Amino acid sequence: MTPALRRSQSRSLALVVAVAVGALAACTSDGGDATPAAASAASSAAVASWKPAPADPRSWAPAPTTRNGLSTIAEQKDGKLVLHTEHGDVDFWSGVNLGSTTPGHSPGELAISREEYRRWFTQMGQMGIHTLRIYTIHSPVMYEELKAHNEAHPDAPIYLVQGIYLPDESYIETHDLFEAESTKAMVEEVRDASAAVHGDLTRAPRTGRSSGTWTADVSQWVAAWIVGVEWDGEAVKASDARNADQPLHRGKHFANTADASPTERWVAARMDELAGAEARRGLSAPVAFVNWPTADPLRHPAEPLDLEDLAGVDANHVLPTKAWPGGTFASFHAYPYYPDFLRHQPSYKKAADPYLAYLLDLKKHFAPHMPLMVTEFGVPSSLGSAHLGTKGRDQGDHSEQEALAMDAAMLEQFKEIGLAGGLLFSWVDEWFKFTWNTLPRHAVVDGERRSLWHDALTNEQHFGLVAQDPTRTGARVAWESRTGVQRVTVDHDESWVHLTIALDRAPVAPVRVGFDVVPGGLALPAGAGKAGGVNDYALTVDPSKQTATMVVDGAIDPVKLDRLKAYVPEAGPDGWSVQRLTTNRSYLLPLTQQRTPAEFLEIGKLRRGSWDPASPAFDDRSTWQLDGSTLTLRLPWAMLGLGDPSSKTAVVPRNGEPVGVKVQDIGVVVDAGAGGTATARIGWDAWNQARHTERVKAGAQSFIDALVTVSR
Incomplete structure (x- = not known):
């Protein structure tokens, strides 16, 4: 999620054409087909908008090492985050984030079909995307299709960064992260996530989460784990005060430093539980937790909104032990337009690029051993905007070409300044999203209806590399x-x-x-x-x-x-x-x-x-x-x-x-x-189903080219 959301988720041209036509076939929320004319017009546009990345002669197949008796596909090493592949260690990770739903559905419905996953993985591979981050446990078909794709492309697999979202965010209202029921729910989610990637999970239907039977083992391609959510500063501060007597976590695989806050103690326990579950299966990979500028460990005296600099959660206080060779890294959702300290902090105003200056400050804080990865970044291609950004990178009011050129430039800059990687937000546009300056206009109806239409003024709905265009009646x-x-x-x-x-x-x-x-x-x-x-x-x-x-x-x-x-x-x-x-x-x-x-x-x-x-x-x-x-x-x-x-x-x-x-x-x-x-x-008639077509956005080539550049 972006800050605005919290305020109010073989490369031949012939194959590309075939996939693009399939991708652009119109869909309804229940999988209906569009008219041939609409599909034809859309597919021609998609083919014109991008071409596949050049074939990479190197093999990206996993080449895990064994440390402490654990097979380790990636690890924190000498201040870097390295992925072990057959062509050597990769120390800059690039890719995209993928949410869990489609137009007409809320995220908790996990509505992505098998055919959509299959099509998207093919397109990602053709674009040169090596890393896919998801926020929560997806339905079994996602893991099945990822395994099938990677087995069909053994030298160019898509590595998975598996997220574990808080199934219960009630700490924002209760101001108590340690509340028993919500903590229990997270402990169970950690256990289930580990089982899901190993193809060893069955879950009964429950509102807001995936269910079914997971049988596809994708663990050999799980490059990292990211636990948690963007922390609410007010709730974190109150929860820390309430739980000041909670003990430091000193686990087998993750432990707190002596100055860890209560929130950092809770996070360390969840990361240790995940590491333990993976270690019992003989594996280790880097484990991190979600963070963002609102809860970063730095102080920002120029920030005009107290809530944006109220509390900090510091990855330096949650460290792996020698028993966990995969290590950890600092995972940040960081955008060039928010919070406002990016525009007003004197040191950033003097910098050639305030956004990069901030990222360098973060990198310095975590140096020398903690790698920093920007696990969400991007600007939206929307008519509407919600905030002015640095160097023209506003939170909207960009053409598709402008937005993706900015995304490409940011990705390349991350590598230039020595970050561990950058994961674009996001793969597809998400109709259910809201933002602060249009939410009051939507508030007159049930928020579940927001996914039934695509608001040109709500920037949050337009971050995708792939557009989800509406269809005319x-x-x-x-x-x-x-x-x-x-x-x-x-x-x-x-x-x-x-x-x-x-x-x-x-x-x-x-x-x-x-x-x-x-x-x-x-x-x-x-x-x-x-x-x-x-x-x-x-x-x-x-x-x-x-x-x-x-x-x-x-x-x-x-x-x-x-x-x-x-x-x-x-x-x-x-x-x-x-x-x-x-x-x-x-x-x-x-x-x-x-x-x-x-x-x-x-x-x-x-x-x-x-x-x-x-x-x-x-x-x-x-x-x-x-x-x-x-x-x-x-x-x-x-x-x-x-x-x-x-x-x-x-x-x-x-x-x-x-x-x-x-x-x-x-x-x-x-x-x-x-x-x-x-x-x-x-x-017009009211509607209760959303019809849409897919289209790779204009300007996608600039981002594809950047993916190739940073993977060299």
């Missing part, structure tokens, strides 16, 4: 006339409302489009008059300036949900506000005592361009085109006020709180000035 004509506005055609999918407006002549004056979503509203901007009726959202396309601007009635501006107090932007004199996303609230800088202004991304200033992945001009953030007399729009549901289009629920702010309003349809008015007017309705 089919266009229909909503207005026709012989003159003026001759035709208005409407369509929609799980992300966008599509409008095609055909005029009888190329427009010279601005074209205004109004949207009536909820009761109330304003006349169209710039004095369009009574012909426009009343609207809640409006769009002005100015052909002379080549601009398109989308506004919202200031009375229902969703920015009012962001708790900005005096910093809510004022509406214009006509009552309209440019649509915005808040990317930061105002705060007081502790070192200077200066108050920063709130920060915004003006999403209402729409981007003109192509959203066809096969086009050289493709930019997934594009929302409008004007081609002669035809105006084509695709607008995010959220920019039309929908908090959940799948249940036809709009959201309006009342006294700073989100209120859901049921919507039957959306009224549309088009005012082309002398070119005439038109009215139409956007109607």
Whole structure:
């Protein structure tokens, strides 16, 4: 998970083409097929977007050593993390993270099918991905397909970094990590994870976890283990105070140093239990625990939010004994845009790259013997953004090409500064995710419905190397006339409302489009008059300036949900506000005592361009085109006020709180000035299943090339 989520988871071209076509076949949540036309268009785009990594003549087959009677595939060695392969020791690990679900499902449903795992492992291998990290125990078919893939590619296997997630995160509410029931659940999860990778586990169905019978033994490719979650600073501090008398853990395989905190003592016990389970099976591999900047062991006096520097959890206080040859490493989820100390700490402001300067500080803290791996990094390719980052690496508002070029550069920089590796977040886009500045807009319905639609404004849903694109339902004509506005055609999918407006002549004056979503509203901007009726959202396309601007009635501006107090932007004199996303609230800088202004991304200033992945001009953030007399729009549901289009629920702010309003349809008015007017309705049916197609993102080649570079 990223910080924003916690705030509110043979390389021939012919084979690539075959796999890409399969990958791009449209899917529904129950595995249905798309139309041949849709699959064909998507597959051609995917083939154009990437080519396989050059065949590596070296063998990456595991070449374990035996130490202390344990077979050791990887180990902490002389300040490095080394993977033993037949071509030699690899001391920089590169790869991706993979979540546990697909569009239309929550993570606890573990909805990935056998066919999806098979397809994805093939694609990963073709891209030169050597390391796959998962966060929890996946269903048995994942291990079966990984084993089948690796046995079919013995010289180019995909190594597994197996995560063990807390099955019970109630410590955040109870402020007690040592609470008996939640600790027992984690002890059982550790035991089950070890059994799962050895193909020796049967679990009965239980909500939120995988079940079935695991028979595939993938242990020879398990390169490392990562235990735990991103630690909540407030809960950690309170739990440490409550459990100050808990003894240090002095286990056979992992032990605390004398200055270990209670949280570090609890973590050491879980890591020791895992090591013991593996040792009983004759194996050893590095074991680490999850961490992130919020709970790092450094102090950040420039951090404006107390909760982001409240407590530290230090890997230096949880160390392997001589009985555990696999050792350990420091595992960090670290992104270039958060927390804010990255932008305000004086030493980082002076650095050529504040993000790398921070990572070097972490590396120095863990030196000389503890390797540091960035086990989550990346920037999202989304229209929306939630935070400004360092050197332009914001938490969103990137094209796919920009985002993956930034990801590639970061991966290469990790190797240059001597880190142990970098694992990209993530393999595929995840529709269920949320982030702080759009969560209030979604809060009007059950959060389980969030996975049924793909919000262009929620950056967290767009981190994937592989896109999970929605599928259009089919266009229909909503207005026709012989003159003026001759035709208005409407369509929609799980992300966008599509409008095609055909005029009888190329427009010279601005074209205004109004949207009536909820009761109330304003006349169209710039004095369009009574012909426009009343609207809640409006769009002005100015052909002379080549601009398109989308506004919202200031009375229902969703920015009012962001708790900005005096910093809510004022509406214009006509009552309209440019649509915005808040990317930061105002705060007081502790070192200077200066108050920063709130920060915004003006999403209402729409981007003109192509959203066809096969086009050289493709930019997934594009929302409008004007081609002669035809105006084509695709607008995010959220920019039309929908908090959940799948249940036809709009959201309006009342006294700073989100209120859901049921919507039957959306009224549309088009005012082309002398070119005439038109009215139409956007109607759609509610849905309870998500349809999607897969597509390797534009710009993926830059990341594939970086994978090749760092593996040399």
